[in-house]
Amino acid sequence: MDRAVTLLVGTTKGLFLIRNLGKDGWSVSGPHCDGWPINHAVGDPATGTIWAGGGGDWHGAGVWRSEDGGESWKLSRLTSGQMDDWAANDPDFAAMIGWTEEAMPFGKDFAQVWSLGLAHGALLAGTKPANLLESRDGGMNWTKVDGLTDHPSRADWNGGAAGLVLHTILSHPSDPKKLWVGISAAGVFASEDGGKTWERRNRLSNAEACGHHHHPAAPRDGEVGHCVHNMMQAPGGGDVIYQQNHHGVWRSPDGGRSWEDITEGLPSTFGFPIRVHPRDPGTIWTLPLNGDSQGRFPPGASAAVWRSRDAGQSWQAMRRGLPQQNCFFTVLRQAMAGDTHDPAGIYFGTNSGSVFASLDEGDSWREVARHLPTILAVEVLERG
Helix, strand or coil, X not given: CCCCEEEEEEECCEEEEEEECHHHCEEEEEEEHHHCCXXXXXXXXXXXXXXXXXXXXXXXXXXXXXXXXXXXXXXXECCCCHHHHHHHHCHHHHHHHCCCCCCCCCCCCCCEEEEEEEECCEEEEEEEXXXXXXXXXXXXXXXXXXXXXXXXXXXXXXXXXXXXXXXXXXXXXXXXXXXXXXXXXXXXXXXXXXXXXCEECCEECCHHHHCCCCCCCCCECCECCCCEEEEEECCCCCCCEEEEECCEEEEECCCCCCEEECCCCCCCCEEEEEEECCCCCCCEEEEEECCCCCCCCCHHHCCCEEEECCCCCCCEEECCCCCXXXXXXXXXXXXXXECCCCCCCEEEECCCCCEEEECCCCCCCEEEECCCCCEEEEEEEECC
């Protein structure tokens, strides 16, 4: 089936664009963004504009922007990195990389842009360490959302294995004042006044039903574990949210005010991405891994995307077309995406550099790219 989609694939060595050519297969272009590590990218289907966020200790943090389908890119640097320190003290190195001294809007406050989100005319960015930024001019200029940065619980936020990262940004489909973010490992935060104030939302719907777990990231003290890995809203109103946690898959019917465990039936409590059907709030996909201390690869080294058609009450392993032996890849938190076609397309990328696509809601899979750098994120840009 022909469908006009471009996959935005963030990797450790730049952004790649993978376009569906219909009967002619898929094309791969890249690396874009001067080979920067790209943690996440998003596109605006109305204009075709693409934004890619990333950076690191060497480059500092920044957001790249293309208004011509990836042919050319402009960079908005946000913080300085080690290369600036080197260049400031070594004229020959500065000349070699074409460096000129400039003041960074956020100094050295954070090292990376980790996530991006479009929300009612604003472009939002999450960083490492965790801050939320907002741009009202398409990513050229940015301000901090101080209500989150200065949250009273900030001193108690603890970083996960990847550090203290703000990795998920959700906005209500019709109410621009409602926002949610996921921070590893501080949990879920929600705002209902456009980001001025934030409420921490990690309460269990039924603490007694969760039993006892020895894992440090497991639910306890009446709260779901704070190491949320990824979240996504269900279609229809914005109040139903799913999350893949460090210890289980969870569903909230009330905008994150309470969470119910829907892990039963999955082969593992551990995984990174979660995906929700664009029209059916009860259809979800996740990709379980065998655990953080067991290698973080598919259980039994046999790959499967697990699908539920009943909001997590039961699960089915979707394996056709995926490697079933000696499969040791990891799929990271932002590396699964979907389109809005009928049937819906689902896509994921691996740390071994492969991209898999299903154009039939997970029933079957095809590898559409391989040998890319480590894949950090996959998103979809649909074209009219």
